Amino acid sequence: MxxxxxxxxxxxxxxxxxxxxxxxxxxxxxxxxxxxxxxxxxxxxxxxxxxxxxxxxxxxxxxxxxxxxxxxxxxxxxxxxxxxxxxxxxxxxxxxxxxxxxxxxxxxxxxxxxxxxxxxxxxxxxxxxxxxSVPGLSSTVIDHYREQFTSLDDIDFAIAPGNQAERGEATVRAILSYTGHPFPIFQKGQWTQTYGWMSPSKRDFGPTIGKRWLADIDIPDLELFPERYSLVNNVRFQAGLELPFLHLGMVLMAWLVRIGLVKNWASMTKTIFHSSELFKRLGTDTGGMQIQLSGTDKNHQPQTVLWTLCAEKGVGxxxxxxxxxxxxxxxxxxxxxxxxxxxxxxxxxxxxxxxxxxxxxxxxxxxxxxx
The missing domain is CATH 3.40.50.720 (NAD(P)-binding Rossmann-like Domain)
Structure with a gap:
């Protein structure tokens, strides 16, 4: 079923x-x-x-x-x-x-x-x-490359969907539910706090996808990975929207929640979802996922593994x-x-x-x- x-x-x-x-x-x-x-x-x-x-x-x-x-x-x-x-x-x-x-x-x-x-x-x-995609695929990738490290210090990964890729209203509601709200992350070997859709940054996903805006997103991996990969010091995850004005608009929405002007954007899911559909023809149908693992190799030298997945033609x-x-x-x-x-x-x-x-x-x- x-x-x-x-x-x-x-x-x-x-x-x-x-x-x-x-x-x-x-x-x-x-x-x-x-x-x-x-x-x-x-x-x-x-x-x-x-x-x-x-x-x-x-x-x-x-x-x-x-x-x-x-x-x-x-x-x-x-x-x-x-x-x-x-x-x-x-x-x-x-x-x-x-x-x-x-x-x-x-x-x-x-x-x-x-x-x-x-x-x-x-x-x-x-x-x-x-x-x-998380934690199913993300943990599968990390498990695959974990053997190449004597110690795994940092896990930094991100997802960047294409704007034209099909999305559902339920997905939008899930994202809005934690926009601007705090959640714990594991950094420098201890638990600290960040906020949903804040801390914007740019990441290069390679020539096919290019550079995309990202922001902090709450997912199960942030809690599961510090326990599964017990010696890791940092676990970070970000995701973003392809169109900069939509992405930075989400950052602004998060800021409005953080300063208390909006309680929760999830109550406006239908309006926000249908508004975003007006821009569906902009951007591309290409998206991807990137996982960067840093630590020491079997010769106890610094090593970085960068795994990049690409999905074109709307298959994201x-x-x-x-x-x-x-x-x-x-x-x-x-x-x-x-x-x-x-x-x-x-x-x-x-x-x-x-x-x-x-x-x-x-x-x-x-x-x-x-x-």
Whole structure:
């Protein structure tokens, strides 16, 4: 089952999984007509899976009972924003004996999913949160290059989507929820504080993407990585909008929250989302992701690894879906046997990512500098 199966990310996961034979794919959400419409479209594209539409609303007080009646083996939750959501969906999956994967990027939702660990183990299911660009892909990249360091001191990474790339209203609401609000980050070996969409800077993503404006963004990695990579001194993440006037407008909005003139921009999501769509034809459909790791190599000399991913021709929105697709296929094939509840860390390899990404034209390259 893909919950939110006709949404921005759900439909992309459906496009991939419908190519598998001998499975039934349930496209679920509040609007059954949209689910049925996507089922028809996927059939016309040559889907090999059996496709069904299902009306399902997570706010329904009988959601758990309705889920159990549908009896899926695996549920992929794409129905964001996850900011402020409780664990009713993964808890319902545990009760139904159903594996669960989500694309959450909310810090508390992803980091605290481990509170369900024992319950998930008792019911022999796997509950994975954050199977997206972060922390799913970001941790996979860091794990891949971690062996090249005797000590890893700094993790500095960023995401820069193209302005023309398709985006959903839920994503905009999630971003606005922490714009201008404080959150903790790990710097110089200790916890300090920064603010959402502040501390603007520019980063060069290479000749294809160019230089992009960035700002501080709150994600689960900022809390998960200091623990996972125990000797790291600094963990920093930024993201931004391609068009400078939109990006710097977000910085101004963050400043207005910080000085108390605005409480929370999330209440104006619809207006802000539709306003941003007016500029959709500006900019490009090219985006990327960059991870810079600094520390010492096996000869105890300074070393920097710079990994850059590029997505052209509007395929950027597929990147957040690939972690969930990889894990779903591993569960379907029986390759993934783990149980319990955990953030998406160490559950797949960079080679497995490349296998899914290459068909979309998503590519990456690595630069290693010594000294």
């Amino acid at each position: 893909i919950l939110g199966g006709y949404g921005n990310f759900g439909k992309r996961i459906a496009e991939s999984l419908c190519k598998l034979s001998n499975i039934t794919l349930l496209l679920a959400g509040r609007n059954s007509s949209k689910a049925e419409q996507l089922c028809r479209a996927l059939h016309q594209q040559g889907a090999r899976a059996t496709l069904q539409a299902a009306a399902l609303d997570i706010s329904d007080p009988f959601f758990s009972d309705r889920l159990k009646a549908l009896s899926p083996d695996l549920l992929i939750h794409t129905g964001g924003p996850f900011q402020g959501q409780d664990y009713r969906v993964p808890e319902a999956c545990i009760t139904a004996g159903c594996h669960y994967i989500d694309l959450a990027d909310d810090r508390r939702f992803v980091c605290d999913i481990k509170t369900l660990d024992q319950s998930a183990k008792d019911n022999n299911v796997l509950i994975v949160s954050g199977a997206s 929105p597929y990147i957040p879906t690939l972690s969930a697709i990889i894990l779903a296929k591993k569960l379907i094939s029986g390759e993934l046997q783990e149980t319990g509840a955990k953030p998406c860390l160490g559950l797949y390899t960079l080679r497995e990512f490349d296998r899914e990404a290459k068909g979309l034209g998503i590519y990456h390259h690595t630069e290693v500098k010594h000294g």
